[in-house]
């Protein structure tokens with residue numbers, strides 16, 4: 001397992017713009033190599049900031065949007081169209097402005113969907129959708145995601161996997177219902193770490209001084225149950241995309257030799 005790579009940018013705006021350019025290139029490279037690309041989106045300020053930066057990126061349409069499969073790492077379990085849903089925010093930031101194939105946009109179920117208010121049933125349905133999409137190159141249960149994005153919470157959570165809670169301890173299922181989330185809303189649906197670790201590349205996004213302790217905790221060797229971001233790694237690469245404020249607590253030996 002290769003060590004995580006860090007890239008530190010001047011501030012959160014530049015981090016979002018650079019991450020957007022990096023994602024555009026990664027998608028275009030995957031599509032050139034395999035004819036399609038599969039990306040897992042994340043919610044939160046950094047995740048949505050990246051999508052907004054993609055929307056205005058000069059190279060945006062180097063992506064063949066019609067051959068891009070989009071999934072989510074987690075979702076707030078709310079009614080369809082709720083402004084707090086990650087899918088709603090992603091559509092506003094980018095998705096409604098690019099020619100995606102709707103059949104390739106896999107939003108997690110809403111709380112007023114076919115599973116009603118049963119987040120565990122919604123999680124099971126999303127796991128089945130992932131398994132149906134898993135082809136050659138993927139694990140038995142999820143597609144071979146090219147890039148899986150994760151915002152990192154100040155408590156080191158990623159997706160809706162929170163320190164010490166049941167979701168981060170899950171080792172069999174790929175998607176779980178989350179109840180009692182410390183970050184509102186309390187009910188969510190989330191990929192688990194086994195699903196995260198099936199991705200070729202995992203990119204962790206952290207900007208702002210409120211993330212500095214979490215970044216230091218995780219990169220200093222914390223256990224994944226205590227610090228879920230510590231369990232987020234790709235089969236080919238794990239990349240931390242930071243700004244200087246979020247990297248401020250890192251000792252010199254953990255910092256990249258040259259700031260980006």
Ligand SMILES: O=C(O)[C@H](O)[C@@H](O)[C@H](O)[C@H](O)COP(=O)(O)O
Nearest residue numbers: 043044045046151152153158159
């Ligand atoms: O549903 C969510 O809220 C996100 O998926 C969550 O995992 C988010 O990525 C982190 O909490 C970081 O959020 P910020 O970037 O806003 O700090």
